[in-house]
Amino acid sequence: MFLEIATTFGAIIGAYLATRVPTSSLAVVFGLVLLYSAYLSLTAKDHLVEEAGPAHSWADKLRLNSEMPVKGGWQSYRVHNVGGGFALMSVAGALSGLLGIGSGAIKVLAMDRVMKLPFKVSTTTSNFMIGVTAAASAGVYLGKGFIEPGLAAPVMLGVLVGSLIGANLLSRANNQTLRYVFSAVIGALAVQMIYKGAAGKL
Numbered sequence: 001m002f003l004e005i006a007t008t009f010g011a012i013i014g015a016y017l018a019t020r021v022p023t024s025s026l027a028v029v030f031g032l033v034l035l036y037s038a039y040l041s042l043t044a045k046d047h048l049v050e051e052a053g054p055a056h057s058w059a060d061k062l063r064l065n066s067e068m069p070v071k072g073g074w075q076s077y078r079v080h081n082v083g084g085g086f087a088l089m090s091v092a093g094a095l096s097g098l099l100g101i102g103s104g105a106i107k108v109l110a111m112d113r114v115m116k117l118p119f120k121v122s123t124t125t126s127n128f129m130i131g132v133t134a135a136a137s138a139g140v141y142l143g144k145g146f147i148e149p150g151l152a153a154p155v156m157l158g159v160l161v162g163s164l165i166g167a168n169l170l171s172r173a174n175n176q177t178l179r180y181v182f183s184a185v186i187g188a189l190a191v192q193m194i195y196k197g198a199a200g201k202l
Contacts, residue, residue, distance in 0.1 A: 006086045007093035014097020027197030034190035037109050042183040058082040077118050085115040104130050105186040119175045
């Protein structure tokens with residue numbers, strides 16, 4: 001919830017700017033950043049508690065350090081670079097509001113690469129945060145008449161089914177497989193953003 005402060009604020013600002021800022025060039029730049037991020041995620045290794053070093057002082061004060069279930073018990077982890085992660089969450093929220101995309105990819109990268117959280121913790125925490133971030137910018141869009149509720153309803157049903165399936169698969173998947181899938185997804189998103197930005201379709 002601490003990181004939600006940054007993403008919600010960013011989403012509101014991004015949604016406000018969406019009707020005032022040309023987004024085509026921004027989409028191309030964002031797509032290139034995502035391609036590089038996909039490469040980083042694909043080549044990254046899991047963070048070991050012993051190798052990651054001591055937790056950030058803010059993590060201790062905010063009680064962000066925790067543990068996750070693993071086969072045969074529980075594994076503790078420590079949170080690093082809280083300030084950097086908070087800043088990237090603001091960027092993720094703003095991009096979500098500006099470009100109308102899910103900011104989960106940026107959130108996962110912020111928690112995985114900057115805050116050095118376990119990959120499964122990064123993905124599941126991002127999933128939890130998406131609803132709040134989307135709701136913040138959706139209120140602005142709805143007020144301006146950019147959302148068609150009749151179209152959104154069937155799409156939400158499909159997302160709900162897919163998220164339930166994904167949540168069940170997550171507990172059985174290993175981290176490297178998840179990284180391959182994640183890199184493929186954000187790579188496809190990057191190509192789409194670059195194409196739409198270059199074609200002026202945003």
